[in-house]
Amino acid sequence: MGRTGTFSLKTALEILGFGPCYHMFDIIEEPQRIEQWSPLVRGEGSVDFGEVFDGYRATVDWPGCYYWRAILRRFPAAKVVLTTRNPDTWYRSMVELVHVAERTGYELAAVLGSRRTSAAQTWQHMQRLDRFITELIWDGAFDGRFGDPEHAKAVFERHNESVCRSAPAGQLLIFTVTDGWGPLCEFLGVDIPDTPFPRLNDVESYRAKVHEIFTR
Numbered sequence: 655m656g657r658t659g660t661f662s663l664k665t666a667l668e669i670l671g672f673g674p675c676y677h678m679f680d681i682i683e684e685p686q687r688i689e690q691w692s693p694l695v696r697g698e699g700s701v702d703f704g705e706v707f708d709g710y711r712a713t714v715d716w717p718g719c720y721y722w723r724a725i726l727r728r729f730p731a732a733k734v735v736l737t738t739r740n741p742d743t744w745y746r747s748m749v750e751l752v753h754v755a756e757r758t759g760y761e762l763a764a765v766l767g768s769r770r771t772s773a774a775q776t777w778q779h780m781q782r783l784d785r786f787i788t789e790l791i792w793d794g795a796f797d798g799r800f801g802d803p804e805h806a807k808a809v810f811e812r813h814n815e816s817v818c819r820s821a822p823a824g825q826l827l828i829f830t831v832t833d834g835w836g837p838l839c840e841f842l843g844v845d846i847p848d849t850p851f852p853r854l855n856d857v858e859s860y861r862a863k864v865h866e867i868f869t870r
Contacts, residue, residue, distance in 0.1 A: 655813060657747040658737035659831030660715040661859050665852040666835075667712045670844050676706075676713035679863055681786070685779050688786045691717050694724075695790050703728040717790055722817065733841065734821045736828050738814060741807040747857070748806070754857050755864075 656678070664675040681687045690706045693699035695717070703725055707713060714737075718725060726732055739747075792800050795813075799805045818828065827841040834851045 655719050655737075655744075655810060656715045657744055657751060658739045660719075660737060662831045662852045662854045663735065663737055663829075664712075664714050665854060666838060667714070669847055669849065669852070670839065670842060672712045672842065674710050674712075676710045676718060677715045678717070681717075682783060682864060685782055688782060691786070691790070694721060695786070695794065700724070716787075719813075720790065720795055723820065726821075732825070734817065734826045735838070735841070736814060736817045736821070736826065738828060738830055741810055744810055745803055745807050748800075751857055751860065754861055 660677065664673075664677050667673055667675045681691075687706075690701055694701045707725075713725065714735075722734065726734065792798065796806055796809055817826070827837060829837060829841075831851070831853070835846045839846045
C-alpha cells in the first residue's frame with residue numbers, strides 16, 4: 655500500500671531496468687487514465703490490464719496494490735514485492751499525507767486564482783481526481799472509516815496478510831526500503847547497481863510532484 659516506501663521502490667525498479675513503473679502519480683498527471691480503472695473501482699466490470707499497463711514493466715502504490723490479485727491473474731509470471739511498515743507509523747504517515755494534500759490544494763488554489771488561463775480545466779482535473787481517490791481508497795479500501803485508527807490499521811494488516819497467504823510460492827518478496835538493494839536485486843535476478851538505494855520522502859515528493867503537474 656501507499657506510504658510504505660512505494661516512491662522509493664518505483665525509483666529503485668526503474669534504476670534496475672524494470673521501468674517505467676506505474677504509480678498514482680501517472681493518474682495525477684494523466685487524468686484520462688481514471689476511466690481505465692473506473693469500471694473496476696465502481697464494481698461495474700473488469701478492466702484490460704494489458705491496456706492499462708501498456709508500456710510499463712511494473713506497478714506500485716495505488717491503485718495497483720488494491721487489485722494485485724487481478725493483475726497477477728493477467729500476468730501470472732509477475733513477481734510480487736510487498737513493501738511493509740509498522741502499522742502505527744504507517745497510519746501516522748497516511749494522516750500526514752491527507753493533511754499535506756489538503757494544504758497543497760489550498761496552495762494551488764492561490765496560485766491558480768491569480769491566473770486567467772486553464773484554471774477551470776485544472777480544477778475539473780483536481781475534482782475528478784479527488785472523486786476517484788475517495789471511491790478507491792477512503793470509501794473503498796477503508797469503508798469510509800479511515801478516521802478510525804484501529805479500523806484503518808486492521809485493513810492495512812489484513813492486506814499484508816492476504817498477500818503473504820495468497821501470492822505464489824517463489825514469486826513473493828517481503829521488503830522494507832531500509833533493506834536496500836541486496837534482497838531486491840537477488841529476488842529480481844539482477845546485479846546491485848553502483849548507486850545508493852533511493853531514500854525518498856513520499857510526502858515531500860507528493861507535494862512537489864502535484865505542484866509541478868498543476869502549475870506547469
